[in-house]
């Protein structure tokens with residue numbers, strides 16, 4: 001089914017340019033600003049209509065912050081977000097609310113993200129009611145239809161979240177995300193809280209509804225194998241920076257950034273002839289409050305050169321459709 005997916009190559013639904021999101025740190029007696037957590041530090045990416053862009057990286061590298069900032073759930077520190085040919089970087093009030101109806105987020109934890117006191121039907125119809133004067137009864141048929149689309153039953157409308165398993169709760173979250181016919185969904189580790197046995201069912205559901213609802217996904221995960229299953233292109237993040245962007249095939253066959261090479265070397269390969277030698281990175285990820293100078297990866301990079309301490313590498317196309325931010329390729 002995935003192979004038949006139609007990506008509108010020429011239509012950029014989203015363009016993010018030099019996006020920064022810093023969280024101020026306050027301290028001292030007067031609670032003055034004493035620094036910033038540089039959660040996202042100048043990332044650029046584009047999403048074509050209909051594609052799935054996988055964003056991977058270790059915990060704390062800024063993936064969720066990037067997703068939330070792109071959807072304008074938090075203010076932007078610097079940079080530019082163009083969605084559907086509209087600059088939404090600094091929209092506020094009514095205009096922001098209007099554009100937000102085209103975005104939805106599917107969260108990691110289906111236990112925490114659903115209001116336990118609300119009936120499933122009302123959880124799913126809430127976004128519609130937020131944007132219209134319809135009442136529950138007006139939209140009940142549509143909501144029941146949505147429940148069917150995500151593999152739940154019409155009777156489930158009248159139940160409460162605690163009556164469902166983790167996988168079913170994630171289906172409820174997905175039905176709610178579909179309620180307003182969004183154009184872009186950020187799925188933030190949507191299966192990592194679920195049993196392995198049901199992860200693929202939920203991933204397959206996400207793929208199926210992508211076709212049917214004409215969706216574009218930003219799919220966030222720390223696990224490269226999940227991203228591989230879902231994505232057309234993949235971006236690898238390290239300490240608030242995007243270090244490599246490539247098609248799924250290229251990213252796995254020919255990773256170019258030393259960080260991606262280390263990540264891909266950790267993926268188990270059942271074929272012994274294709275198994276790569278595991279690259280173990282030294283040290284821990286530095287604090288995003290005090291990121292290293294130059295290339296943020298240089299303190300752990302097995303290939304680091306003197307220049308890497310000083311020069312910030314730009315994300316550049318080094319092969320067709322393959323961008324890397326690394327001085328090794330900066331010729």
Ligand SMILES: Nc1ncnc2c1ncn2[C@@H]1O[C@H](COP(=O)(O)OP(=O)(O)OP(=O)(O)O)[C@@H](O)[C@H]1O
Pocket residue numbers: 023037038039057058059060061062063064065066222288
């Ligand atoms: N509201 C906030 N205030 C201050 N710092 C924050 C806030 N949200 C996130 N951070 C910090 O920003 C950095 C990036 O966090 P983020 O959650 O975006 O990373 P992540 O890659 O999604 O990690 P995880 O997979 O663990 O969710 C972390 O150092 C985190 O502590």
